[in-house]
Amino acid sequence: xxxxxxxxxxxxxxARLALSEDEVALYQExxxxxxxxxxxxxxxxxxxxxxxxSVLPLRSVMRADVVQPSLERDRVLANAPDTTGGCFRVPxxxx
Amino acid sequence: xxxxxxxxxxxxxxxxxxxxxxxxSVALTEAVLGRISEMDERVKAYLMLTPDRALAQARAADEAxxxxxxxxxxxxxxxxxxxxxxxxxATTAGSRILEGFxxxxxATVVRRLKEAGAVILGKTxxxxxxMGSSTENSAxxxxxxxxxxSRVPGGSSGGSAAAVASDECVAALGTxxxxxxxxxxxxxxxxxxxxxxxxVSRYGLIAFASSLDQVGVLTKDTRDAxxxxxxxxxxxxxxxxxxxxxxxxxxEALTGEVRGMRVGVPGEYFIEGLQTQVEDAVRAAVxxxxxxxxxxxxxxxxxTEYALPVYYLIAPAEAxxxxxxxxxxxxxxxxxxxxxxxxxxxxxxxGFGPEVKRRIMLGTYALSAGxxxxxxxxxxxxxTLIKADFDAAFDExxxxxxxxxxxxxxPIGERVEDPLQMYLSDVFTLSMNLAGVCGVSLPCGFDxxxxxxxxxxxxxxxxxxxxxxxxxxxxxxxDWCARRxxx
Numbered sequence: 001x002x003x004x005x006x007x008x009x010x011x012x013x014x015a016r017l018a019l020s021e022d023e024v025a026l027y028q029e030x031x032x033x034x035x036x037x038x039x040x041x042x043x044x045x046x047x048x049x050x051x052x053x054s055v056l057p058l059r060s061v062m063r064a065d066v067v068q069p070s071l072e073r074d075r076v077l078a079n080a081p082d083t084t085g086g087c088f089r090v091p092x093x094x095x
Numbered sequence: 096x097x098x099x100x101x102x103x104x105x106x107x108x109x110x111x112x113x114x115x116x117x118x119x120s121v122a123l124t125e126a127v128l129g130r131i132s133e134m135d136e137r138v139k140a141y142l143m144l145t146p147d148r149a150l151a152q153a154r155a156a157d158e159a160x161x162x163x164x165x166x167x168x169x170x171x172x173x174x175x176x177x178x179x180x181x182x183x184x185a186t187t188a189g190s191r192i193l194e195g196f197x198x199x200x201x202a203t204v205v206r207r208l209k210e211a212g213a214v215i216l217g218k219t220x221x222x223x224x225x226m227g228s229s230t231e232n233s234a235x236x237x238x239x240x241x242x243x244x245s246r247v248p249g250g251s252s253g254g255s256a257a258a259v260a261s262d263e264c265v266a267a268l269g270t271x272x273x274x275x276x277x278x279x280x281x282x283x284x285x286x287x288x289x290x291x292x293x294x295v296s297r298y299g300l301i302a303f304a305s306s307l308d309q310v311g312v313l314t315k316d317t318r319d320a321x322x323x324x325x326x327x328x329x330x331x332x333x334x335x336x337x338x339x340x341x342x343x344x345x346x347e348a349l350t351g352e353v354r355g356m357r358v359g360v361p362g363e364y365f366i367e368g369l370q371t372q373v374e375d376a377v378r379a380a381v382x383x384x385x386x387x388x389x390x391x392x393x394x395x396x397x398x399t400e401y402a403l404p405v406y407y408l409i410a411p412a413e414a415x416x417x418x419x420x421x422x423x424x425x426x427x428x429x430x431x432x433x434x435x436x437x438x439x440x441x442x443x444x445x446g447f448g449p450e451v452k453r454r455i456m457l458g459t460y461a462l463s464a465g466x467x468x469x470x471x472x473x474x475x476x477x478x479t480l481i482k483a484d485f486d487a488a489f490d491e492x493x494x495x496x497x498x499x500x501x502x503x504x505x506p507i508g509e510r511v512e513d514p515l516q517m518y519l520s521d522v523f524t525l526s527m528n529l530a531g532v533c534g535v536s537l538p539c540g541f542d543x544x545x546x547x548x549x550x551x552x553x554x555x556x557x558x559x560x561x562x563x564x565x566x567x568x569x570x571x572x573x574d575w576c577a578r579r580x581x582x
Binding site for chain 1: 195196197199200216292293306332335336338400401403405407408415419422423424425426427428429432433434435436437438439440441443444445447449452453455456457458460463469470472473474475476477478479480482498514515518530531556
């Protein structure tokens with residue numbers, strides 16, 4: 001199975017990645033080759049096998065709901081590319 | 096040992112000499128910094144050095160010792176892989192998208208090292224977001240293998256492995272998602288231990304694949320691995336996946352005694368593509384342990400052949416979610432655009448390197464509508480089978496032996512054009528992360544070109560003591576760990 005250019009572009013859109021024409025062509029080839037190499041996984045009989053998301057037993061980790069110090073706002077904002085009035089500043093969300 | 100130069104010491108040797116007053120932490124730190132300035136132009140293990148802070152920490156350690164304090168790591172100079180947050184010190188994860196990022200807090204493992212009085216020398220090179228097996232995916236430069244500067248050190252913790260191998264630190268922290276501590280340890284001829292999932296806190300570890308990531312240690316011998324693991328292991332309220340399991344004194348497990356221990360050898364790990372000299376060295380190591388009184392048994396891990404596809408579906412899927420946070424809003428690079436959506440796309444398109452984009456694409460595909468069941472869900476089900484293989488094997492044996500990497504260090508550039516070839520570098524280490532078990536790689540010989548070969552000793556969840564015991568007994572019976580590259 002080979003991925004189409006449109007499929008690769010669709011995945012890039014989902015992942016919020018701007019790709020050049022060359023990158024789309026490269027990933028079309030490489031992702032197709034990788035998925036082909038993984039085909040034998042499709043042969044495995046696993047109907048009754050439960051999936052493993054984590055090796056740890058399912059559990060809820062609880063702690064007392066106590067107020068604790070958090071990072072100061074200035075330190076949180078210090079790494080941001082753009083801030084205003086104590087907030088992160090971003091380009092317009094709506095046109 | 097003193098004629099080799101102070102920078103060559105292990106943690107335990109340095110500890111003895113610091114405690115007796117023979118050396119000071121300042122002298123040791125100066126010796127290691129001197130070694131770095133002599134060597135790192137060629138090895139390129141470090142992305143960032145913090146010599147002034149290191150010397151200040153060394154002076155503080157010497158003062159604390161004078162006031163009566165002692166400890167395994169007090170005054171010991173260590174290196175930290177650059178995917179672990181260090182407060183106020185640039186942390187890049189080997190990526191342009193995090194250039195200039197200064198974390199507002201320390202990773203828990205870094206905090207624990209500081210509290211133990213360790214000296215932190217700097218941050219070591221890594222494949223971008225720990226995605227790679229050679230450091231060639233670092234956005235900054237490629238680290239060199241100290242045994243042959245034209246070859247890769249392995250990855251992704253290649254900077255830490257090369258720093259240990261070239262005596263540019265006493266020991267180092269790395270991280271291991273699919274072999275990223277063990278494989279570079281094998282290729283650089285040092286000891287690399289990946290703890291059980293949940294043994295060590297991941298707080299402040301820049302996330303790649305959260306169900307697989309674990310912080311590990313790279314050291315000059317197994318005793319140092321035991322000491323460094325003890326310092327970083329244990330429950331952390333800031334990581335809900337860290338497990339409240341007692342932390343033993345791992346050094347006590349190093350008895351040199353393996354009589355009666357059952358070691359398993361899985362046929363699935365001796366396959367086509369395994370370099371002949373690697374196979375010979377690993378088989379000789381099995382024989383050496385048998386000669387020491389271990390009981391060798393054949394075991395089977397029948398789903399081994401599925402580990403590669405399972406890993407390369409699950410890890411990229413988790414990565415595609417984890418790396419959504421790099422959006423140009425809160426930290427790191429921003430590429431300006433008219434709209435928010437455009438800013439996300441251009442920032443991520445410019446900021447991520449080719450392998451990171453490839454994995455985000457692969458993971459997004461595996462999770463997308465119409466493909467989730469065929470890829471991600473199937474991979475998670477097969478993960479259950481891979482874990483069950485290990486559960487069954489560890490009913491029969493105490494540890495499993497095999498090669499860490501199918502080949503010794505490969506030439507820089509050889510695998511960069513072919514991602515599948517690069518992925519195959521991890522074919523023997525991925526399964527342990529999928530199963531959540533622990534393992535160590537240690538030197539077990541050299542190939543015809545003088546490149547080190549790694550033996551992998553794998554144990555069940557929280558089986559670090561038996562893994563270290565077997566590794567240590569083998570290390571004591573051979574002299575591979577004592578060898579150093581000529582630089």
